[in-house]
Amino acid sequence: xxxxxxxxxxxxxxxxxxxxxxxxxxxxxxxxxxxxxxxxxxxxxxxxxxxxxxxxxxxxxxxxxxxxxxxxxxxxxxxxxxxxxxxxxxxxxxxxxxxxxxxxxxxxxxxxxxxxxxxxxxxxxxxxxxxxxxxxxxxxxxxxxxxxxxxxxxxxxxxxxxxxxxxxxxxxxxxxxxxxxxxxxxxxxxxxxxxxxxxxxxxxxxxxxxxxxxxxxxxxxxxxxxxxxxxxxxxx
Amino acid sequence: xxxxxxxxxxxxxxxxxxxxxxxxxxxxxxxxxxxxxxxxxxxxxxxxxxxxxxxxxxxxxxxxxxxxxxxxxxxxxxxxxxxxxxxxxxxxxxxxxxxxxxxxxxxxxxxxxxxxxxxxxxxxxxxxxxxxxxxxxxxxxxxxxxxxxxxxxxxxxxxxxxxxxxxxxxxxxxxxxxxxxxxxxxxxxxxxxxxxxxxxxxxxxxxxxxxxxxxxxxxxxxxxxxxxxxxxxxxxxxxxxxxxxxxxxxx
Ligand SMILES: Nc1ncnc2c1ncn2[C@@H]1O[C@H](COP(=O)(O)OP(=O)(O)O)[C@@H](O)[C@H]1O
Ligand SMILES: [Mg+2]
Numbered sequence: 227x228x229x230x231x232x233x234x235x236x237x238x239x240x241x242x243x244x245x246x247x248x249x250x251x252x253x254x255x256x257x258x259x260x261x262x263x264x265x266x267x268x269x270x271x272x273x274x275x276x277x278x279x280x281x282x283x284x285x286x287x288x289x290x291x292x293x294x295x296x297x298x299x300x301x302x303x304x305x306x307x308x309x310x311x312x313x314x315x316x317x318x319x320x321x322x323x324x325x326x327x328x329x330x331x332x333x334x335x336x337x338x339x340x341x342x343x344x345x346x347x348x349x350x351x352x353x354x355x356x357x358x359x360x361x362x363x364x365x366x367x368x369x370x371x372x373x374x375x376x377x378x379x380x381x382x383x384x385x386x387x388x389x390x391x392x393x394x395x396x397x398x399x400x401x402x403x404x405x406x407x408x409x410x411x412x413x414x415x416x417x418x419x420x421x422x423x424x425x426x427x428x429x430x431x432x433x434x435x436x437x438x439x440x441x442x443x444x445x446x447x448x449x450x451x452x453x454x455x456x457x458x459x460x461x462x
Numbered sequence: 463x464x465x466x467x468x469x470x471x472x473x474x475x476x477x478x479x480x481x482x483x484x485x486x487x488x489x490x491x492x493x494x495x496x497x498x499x500x501x502x503x504x505x506x507x508x509x510x511x512x513x514x515x516x517x518x519x520x521x522x523x524x525x526x527x528x529x530x531x532x533x534x535x536x537x538x539x540x541x542x543x544x545x546x547x548x549x550x551x552x553x554x555x556x557x558x559x560x561x562x563x564x565x566x567x568x569x570x571x572x573x574x575x576x577x578x579x580x581x582x583x584x585x586x587x588x589x590x591x592x593x594x595x596x597x598x599x600x601x602x603x604x605x606x607x608x609x610x611x612x613x614x615x616x617x618x619x620x621x622x623x624x625x626x627x628x629x630x631x632x633x634x635x636x637x638x639x640x641x642x643x644x645x646x647x648x649x650x651x652x653x654x655x656x657x658x659x660x661x662x663x664x665x666x667x668x669x670x671x672x673x674x675x676x677x678x679x680x681x682x683x684x685x686x687x688x689x690x691x692x693x694x695x696x697x698x699x700x701x702x703x704x705x706x707x708x709x710x711x712x713x
Pocket of ligand 1: 473476478496497498499500501502503504505
């Protein structure tokens with residue numbers, strides 16, 4: 227046990243006196259940035275794809291768009307996130323002769339990837355809304371897109387909020403691979419501390435604790451949001 | 463006002479509407495009745511192209527709205543619709559349910575130069591006035607889930623009225639209601655009828671039909687079998703299927 231408390235002391239020393247805290251803050255920022263912006267991009271892409279997939283398919287254009295969307299979803303759900311990151315960073319960017327930081331690439335790839343998953347979540351959310359809602363919107367002369375935006379999607383989002391929360395937690399967890407493309411996340415920060423002290427037990431324990439706290443906080447946030455939404459259901 | 467020419471509607475191989483011709487004039491209160499599954503709802507929903515006709519024309523104010531090339535949304539704004547299951551917007555307050563579409567239409571209308579804020583104010587005021595008329599102004603900020611069935615359907619009716627439509631279509635507006643709430647909804651429909659609104663109403667409320675309608679249609683097997691004044695329809699039914707139908711519903 228003595229040994230352990232010595233390790234803790236050493237860890238605290240690096241964090242407080244040797245710039246470790248800056249690394250951790252930077253890592254935490256990047257982890258949250260990638261997960262949050264990735265989620266936002268994912269919700270936008272996912273909602274667009276889900277809308278395309280529920281549009282009536284009499285005409286050519288919706289059918290073509292639908293095929294493109296299925297391909298997209300299949301591609302991003304069928305390959306691991308790490309592979310997508312690596313391909314984007316080491317294959318696509320050089321081919322396009324473009325340069326981007328690891329964090330930006332991660333945000334983009336996380337957005338594209340979660341867009342594929344969220345499209346499926348959103349589609350089931352849309353399908354869970356009573357078709358009478360769309361009919362009523364169309365009957366007062368609103369377009370399909372307007373009814374979707376003002377009436378159906380808000381109700382769908384409410385239905386899928388817990389699932390979206392899980393997707394966010396999933397993204398937070400998956401950020402632990404972004405160091406593959408050179409983004410400094412929580413893992414990079416604690417790995418740096420460990421490497422400096424030749425001692426990994428406490429740093430990785432602290433890292434695990436931070437992930438747990440993040441996930442618990444997010445779960446709590448979702449619960450609160452759900453509760454306030456249910457209130458608006460009951461009215462005044 | 464609405465002229466239906468040789469309307470047919472199939473669902474796959476299932477021929478539901480088998481050729482309907484009818485003219486609905488301004489001020490007509492038309493009641494449609496007939497056996498379950500005979501195509502009443504489908505016919506009604508073809509009138510505002512909620513179902514796209516398989517063939518035939520729906521001439522509304524001189525325009526064939528069954529033509530896929532026209533912008534149907536513009537025309538639907540002049541055709542109100544009231545559903546069996548109310549279909550109020552669950553995520554909107556009662557006030558927003560009534561005012562949402564009029565606000566949206568006016569904001570999008572390039573000829574309406576009124577500032578957005580003013581439009582919202584005016585349409586909220588109009589919606590409140592309509593709500594006051596049905597005694598539900600106190601519920602303006604409530605959500606639909608807190609209303610009774612009768613209240614929901616009355617809000618749905620003024621939601622249709624708020625668009626200032628030329629005609630309102632009703633699909634069995636009282637058949638999802640508890641019996642004690644049927645009266646309040648029929649009373650409101652009667653009031654709107656007395657104000658001169660053109661209406662097409664699918665219903666099995668025969669007493670209401672006798673009293674309010676000026677023509678009653680019997681739809682059977684995807685065709686109009688009878689199109690008469692209520693007196694003729696109920697006292698002198700010529701079609702044998704109608705006689706059989708009436709003997710069942712008029713107990
Ligand atoms: N969207 C649809 N798809 C397939 N069949 C339908 C659809 N809507 C109605 N039908 C069929 O059309 C027939 C007539 O239905 P409907 O117009 O609802 O009858 P009614 O309102 O007179 O009871 C029924 O057999 C019904 O199953
Ligand atoms: Mg019906």
